[in-house]
Amino acid sequence: MRHFLVMTAFAGLAAVVFGIVAKDSKKERIVYGLKVFAEFLVIGLALGWILYFIPF
Amino acid sequence: MGKSDKEELEVGESAPARAWLMGVVGWLCPGFGHLLQGKWLRALLLGGAVWICFLTGLWMGGHLFIVKGDEQSSALLQLPPMIANLGSGLLYIFCWSMGVGFSDDLINAARPTYEYGNTFLLVAGLLNYLAMLDAFDISAGRKS
Numbered sequence: 001m002r003h004f005l006v007m008t009a010f011a012g013l014a015a016v017v018f019g020i021v022a023k024d025s026k027k028e029r030i031v032y033g034l035k036v037f038a039e040f041l042v043i044g045l046a047l048g049w050i051l052y053f054i055p056f
Numbered sequence: 057m058g059k060s061d062k063e064e065l066e067v068g069e070s071a072p073a074r075a076w077l078m079g080v081v082g083w084l085c086p087g088f089g090h091l092l093q094g095k096w097l098r099a100l101l102l103g104g105a106v107w108i109c110f111l112t113g114l115w116m117g118g119h120l121f122i123v124k125g126d127e128q129s130s131a132l133l134q135l136p137p138m139i140a141n142l143g144s145g146l147l148y149i150f151c152w153s154m155g156v157g158f159s160d161d162l163i164n165a166a167r168p169t170y171e172y173g174n175t176f177l178l179v180a181g182l183l184n185y186l187a188m189l190d191a192f193d194i195s196a197g198r199k200s
Contacts (some may be wrong), residue, residue, distance in 0.1 A: 006172050009112065010179070013105045017183045020098055021190045024200060 011040035075184025075196035082191035084145040086110075086184045089191025102187040110147050117164040120148065120157040143181025143188075153176035 019033025082089020087103015090096075121137035141148050151157045157177070164170055193199040 002168075006116075006169070010109075010172075010176065013109045014179065014183065016101050016105045017186055020102055021186045 007044050008041065011037050011044070022026065059179055068122075068181035071196040072115065073193050078195040079188050082188040083143070083184065086145065086187060088145070089188060090194070093191065093194055095194065098190075101192070102190070106144065106180050106184045106185060107147075109176050109183060110144050113173045113176030113178075113180060114151070114157055116169035116171060116173030116176065117161075117167045118170065118175075118177040119160075119164070120151055122152065137178055140178040140181045143183075143185045144177075145184060148181065 014036035015033045017035045019029045023029045023032045075176075078093060080090045081092060083183060086106035087099040090099035120141050121134050121140055122141075123131050123134045125131070168174075190199065
């Protein structure tokens, strides 16, 4: 659980910066920030499960 | 390339000294490049993200990198993470001057959050490079 919380914190902090820096309008920033946040979490979880099944 | 494109390129190439100043201030103290330009919310969010990332990294026992002359074989390997850490500006310099986060502490290295801490410290610097470039672009008139 702690690993997931740390990953969530990391995704949140990175998403805030990416969202502000990458887009121009307020709406675009929020949407892009949420998208980046979700991508970090989903890809992180997917990679975690893939690596879990690799025996070496 | 049309005339307007050429004009736009010429305008873009000549960034004013103020823009460089904002970039340097933004690098040295995360968030201040935007704060000096009156972008309060952006300064709070960008600076806050970098500060939280850096302090959380230290709290988790992360290690700050520096190129050491005595380990010639690994000196080059230390350079890329050091450049990433250096992005935190004065936070990195302050820690370096105080000797915080640079020691090869086995107790810290054994903590389960050690690698997380390293990653947070590296990413804090890299995010601040983005924030610094944003402050530069706003001051140069390339962004609103």
